[in-house]
Amino acid sequence: MYGVGTSWVHNSFLAIGDISSEVSILVTALFVLASAVIFMGVVAIIQAIWVRLPRFVQTGEKAYTLSFSVSKESRRYSALGTALGWIAFEIVNTLMVSDIAFPWLQAGYAFIDTWLVGLATVGGVALVSFFVLVTAIALYRIQRIRIFTMVLAIFPWLLGIGLINVPWTQPIEEKEIVLVQSNLSITEKLAADGFTQSWRTQTRLSMEEVGADFVIWPEGALPTTLSSEVKDSLYTLAAHTRASMIVGMFGESMSENYEVVLHNIAVGVSKFAPEYEEYKKLKMAPFGEKIPFEPILGPIVRWLDIPIRSIDSGIEAQDNMVLDGVNVGVTICYEIAFPSYIANRSRGAEFLVTLSEDGWFGNSIGPAQHMQIARMRSIETGRYLARATTKGISGIVNPKGRIISTMPANERGVVRGTIHTMEGETWFVRYASKLPGWIWGAFAVLGGGFLSAFAGVLGMLFLRRFVSTANDASDSDEDAEVEGATEEEDAEIDLRMTAE
Known part of the structure; x- marks a missing residue:
């Protein structure tokens, strides 16, 4: 799973530059191995606990006793324990410390174009993943308990159809959105004339699209730090195009130790007045923007001569951008993979924006996976989502996860489309995304116990x-x-x- 699903990690290390192919392959292999071991470990532990859960065992015609042993009955439903372990891993992976969190390959993403995806409006991608696995188990056991397994396999899909069509959120007004895709490589942006080339390319594309409400540039669109000169230039462009702008670049601040630290930021610029909003990226990509467990892994990274520049995180309590009266929930790149975090950013937001630099993926499956993940966030939050990237895949997604306007990867141009600002909340945003991880785990165990008991009753x-x-x-x-x-x-x- 990780060997294929995260093969793009190799491309990412090569894109950093000054890394040999051998070192990149070695680091990628270690990453895949570590991810697989953690996954198998969590699944094995949960399954071992599951098969040893106390059960009432019949010892006579009307006599029962509480048993903690691994019985034939518990082994019969051990596959359900595997499913619970899988989901526990997916949930923990989105809630653990950001140093090692990597919530990328959830099973539910592969089913985003099926009826089952409607479950995401109430339980997020984790609930979709759970019923994907339950369906697989039901199909595997279909010859043993036919009626029950058929019901178990079909019911979630029918429920998904109903949930995806529930009007969780309501439209407010139409807005015209323009996404700029410059198709500049990372090497071009980091060259000596990188800023000039980036500014000219994206300015020209933006000025061709006069009349939109918002013009959005991708993550790191300008390879420079925010300054008063940059602010003035952005406001001049916003006033000329008569569109508010959201632009990715870098920012600097002073740390507690009085050191200058770098941030990955998005800047919002009003078209009516020189007013600016700022969002600092919170969740850093491991090994891409930050070395996880610096005291331990830092020396190894430096010994391998991997040029990773540490970028400082923003704070979690950041307000949404308000541009020309519209509340916009902005996130950057890797953050889109965290369901609860995006749900939190969507509260009060009328539409979502995610900026990304997918040039790190190279010509791999990474950009397609990233867009798939973004589509799931639209469904979970019931919001339109505008995704601007440097090399693609840029696009506008509606609240049902459908791409309504897009541009292929490795092309230069703009994506233009009409969205609706939205109000209201899905059940996932209002309730499920607020639950702590241990409560999610309890729900998983109790839900699995209910299914197991139900299966046991029908089986008997x-x-x-x-x-x-x-x-x-x-x-x-x-x-x-x-x-x-x-x-x-x-x-x-x-x-x-x-x-x-």
């Missing part, structure tokens, strides 16, 4: 019916055998009497 009913039928058939066979034996004995007696 079917088993009793089968046993009853088998016993009746057996009794009939025994009666026939006895009857036959009696007739044979009578015949033998008659023969002996005749012989005498």
Whole structure:
């Protein structure tokens, strides 16, 4: 799973520059191995706990006892324990410390174009993943308990159809959005004339789209730090295009140790007045923007001569941007993979914006995966989402996760489309995304226990019916055998009497 699904990590290390292919392959292999070991470890632990959960075992006709042993009955539903372990890993991976969090390959993302995706409006991608696994288990066991497994396999899909069509959020007004995709490589942006080339390319594309309400440039669109000169230039452009702007670049601030630290930021510029909003990226990509567990892994990274520049995180309590009266929930790149964080940013927001630099992925499956993840966030939050990237895939997504306007990767141009600002909240945003991780885990175990108990009850009913039928058939066979034996004995007696 990780070997294929995160193969783009190799491209990302090569894109950093000054890294040999051998070192990149080694680091990627270690990353895949570590991810797989953590995944298997969590699944194995949850399954081991699951099969040892206390169960009432029948010891007589009307006698039951509480058992903690691994029984034949518990092994029968061990696959459900595997599913619970899988989901526990997915949930923990979105809630753990950002140094090592990597919530990328959730099973639910692969089913975003199916009926099952409607469940994301109430439980997020984790609930979709859970019922994907439940469906797989049901299909695997379909020959053993047919009616129950058929119901278990079909019901979530039918429920998903209903949930995706619930009007969780309501439109307010139309807005015209323009996304600029410069198709400049990372090397071009970091060159000596990188700022000039980036400014000219994106300015020209923006000025061709006069009349939009918002013009959005991608993450790191300007390879420079925010200054008063840059602010003035952006306001002049916003006033000329008559569009508010959101632009990705870098910012600097003073740390507690009085050191200048770098931030990955998005700047909002009003078209009516020189007023600016700022958002600092909170969740850093491991090894891309920050070395996780610096005291331990830092020396290894430096020994391998991997040029990673540490970027400082923003604070979690950041207000949304308000541009020309519109509340915009802005996030940057890797943050889109965190369901609860995006749900938090969507509260009060009328539409969502995510800026990304997907040039790090190279020509891999990474950009397509990233867009797929962004589409899931639209469904979970019931919001339109505008995704601006440097090299693609840029696009506008509606609240049902459908791409309404896009541009392929590795092309230069703009994506233009109409969105609706939205109000209201999905059940996931209002309730589920606020739950702490341990409560999610409890729900998973209790939900799994309910399914297991339900399966056990139905299984016992079917088993009793089968046993009853088998016993009746057996009794009939025994009666026939006895009857036959009696007739044979009578015949033998008659023969002996005749012989005498």
